[in-house]
Amino acid sequence: MKEIWQIIIAISIMLGIARAQIENQFGRFENRAKEKTVIELAPKKLEIIPPVLEQVIDPNEYVVGPGDIFGVNIDAMENMYYNITVGPTGDLLIPGVGSENISGLILIKGIDILKHRINETFQNARIDISLINIRTFKVQIIGAVNNPGFAKISALTRLDEAIDVIEGLHRYADEKKILIKRTGENNIIVSLANYINTGSLNDNPILKEGDIVSVPYIEENKQQIYDTFKKMPVIVTGFVMEPGAINFFPGYSLQDYIGLAGGVSEIGNYSKAYLIRSGKKQAADLESIVLPGDQIFVPESTLNILFGKNSLLQTVTAFTSLVLTYLAIQSK
Known part of the structure; x- marks a missing residue:
């Protein structure tokens, strides 16, 4: 009888280890995606050799500058x-x-x-x-963009290309009222939305040295934006498809980051996701705004805990089967 109980205990331990391995696959900090998701912080390099031109440079219009x-x-x-x-x-x-x-x-x-x-x-x-080659320089792009700062561009780069260098517009950017502050000239307001719809190059001008591009936020979303220079990523773990570190985007909610992490896995509980801020669990819903350094955890669904692979029900069933087998053997 002692040997049978030892076998029962050994099998129970094995089932527990198997379940622990499944849990470790989802939701442990050391088990993150191999690559950072979505957007990398490292800036893109704009190659200009050989230069890619819209058309032949007009010598009566092109302005010479340092780097040409x-x-x-x-x-x-x-x-x-x-x-x-x-x-x-x-x-x-x-x-x-x-x-x-x-x-x-x-x-x-x-x-x-x-x-x-x-x-x-x-x-x-x-x-x-x-x-024989055109120069590069930097222009400053601020406001509702994904990686505000200086963009390295060429002397013939247009506004949309410069914004692509800093990883595009923020989701709440007002693309109809982009302000370009130009040294020694009047400021201009352009609409990339109009450029996309009509092809108007007046709304997608070639940028000049010294330009400052300011992209405003949509007014109704402006209050929820938390602009910061902090580069701390948001950590998304638990039962999501691609757990790991994701770059911080001002104004993004808890459900946005879960989406950026590939969404909830088949056995994750979307509605029970929660925030950890400064080491403390925060009362939050899916619409809660996330801050730099926050951690998001998506727990396993209750249904999977009870009835899924290596679930509690399976463990109890296996244990019961062993006990019944033992009793049957003893009764003979």
Whole structure:
């Protein structure tokens, strides 16, 4: 009889371990998604070599600035060719000739000035100058965007492309009233919604150096926005499809983050999800606004605990079967 009871206890322990392994699969902090979900904090790099253009650059409209690269060919007693970048102060330094400030000039005028300067040193030389690559710079984008800050763009980047660099508009962004503050010029208000609907390039302008883009929030959602520079992610664990760390988005609710984590698994209890803030469980519903560093836990459904795989009912049934088997053996 002692051996039978030892077998019963061993089987019970095995069933308990099996259930613990199932629970560990969902809802433990060490068991997260292999990759961070949704949006990565690392900024995208906008490659411009070779440049991707909408159309041929018009030398009567393009404005030269620091970072533009020129090819300079001087055919005098011997042929000389240089790739030269416009410096941070706007000067183009030509070997054997000197420097000339061409920043802020339209392309055709800048090339004329450079040719005249080279002719002073190399008289009667054939001179060819061409813009061979366009510059990059940073513009500041603030407000209702997913990763506000500075976006690295090229001299021909439009507003929609710049917003893509910082991971797009916030869900509550008012895309019809985007303000562009422009140095030395009047501020302009554009509508990306109108650009999408009509294709109006006036609502999707090419950005300039020094521009500040401000995207407002929709007025009715503005009160629930918690803007912060904190980079602490929101941790979603429990019985969800992709548990792990998700970047913080101002104004997103508990159910939004559960959705970003792939949704509730088949055995999770969506309605019983709760928040842990500063180490304490918070009374919250699915519409509660989440803050940086919050933890969201989705528990297992009661139905699965009672009737699912390795459930309490299965454990009791197995234990009862062993007891009945033992009693049957003893009665013989």
